[in-house]
Structure formats: C-alpha cells, structure tokens
Amino acid sequence: MNTYEEIYAIVRRIPLGRVTNYGTVAALAGYPRHARMAGYALHALSDQEASEVPWWRVVNAGGFISNAYQPQLQRELLETEGVVFDSEGRIDRKRFWWDGA
C-alpha cells in the first residue's frame, strides 16, 4: 500500500460532521510529523477519488480552512454536515474535532 492510500484510508474514517487536521491524519496513517505530506496527498486527489474520500473534513491545526482549492465549497460541504463556523471562519474544536477514536 503506498503512502497516499494510507492517507486516504484514514481520511475515509473521519465521521460525518467531524473534522481533523493534516498532522493527525498523517500520524494515524503511520507518518508522525508529516502533515505536509497529508496535504500533498489530498491535493493530488483526482475528481474520481475525490468522490470517495471526504477531503473536505481535513483542515489546518487552527481549525481554519486554509487550502487554496475551493475553500468556499469545502465550507459549504461541512456546514451541510452540521459543522458550524464562527465569525472568523474557524471550527470549534471541542464540538467537531475528531482524533481517531
């Protein structure tokens, strides 16, 4: 199994309505401190794969959407699942964060 698939496998485990950050995804996939790679893997998703992997449930450590792909779409998808953003566009970690449980 290659590195990307390891990453995707973890992202697929994120429960609906929950989010996590790149570092956590990488760590759960077996690559601690490789947050950047997790981000790179998601960036490399093809449209086909994007429909199978909930990439929008992954945000940065601060709880913000920082990707440059389609931040508007990502926020929309999350809100559809019930995730709430505050006035600064940040997600409440206490309510929506997922740590691999």
Place this chain on the structure above:
DNA sequence: CAACTGACTGCCG
C-alpha cells in the same frame, strides 16, 4: 541532479 514549491506545524522573539 540541484533548487523550488506547497491542501502543514510548532517554536521563538
């Protein structure tokens, strides 16, 4: 083959 770049992060001043 060296240098750059990027959906990241934590530490430091």
Place this chain on the structure above:
DNA sequence: CCGGCAGCCAGTT
C-alpha cells in the same frame, strides 16, 4: 497576537 523559520517529503522545473 503575529511574522519568521526550520523540519518534512513528493512532485516539478
């Protein structure tokens, strides 16, 4: 609170 900086690693130039 905020910008700078060094690790990380794969894909591009």
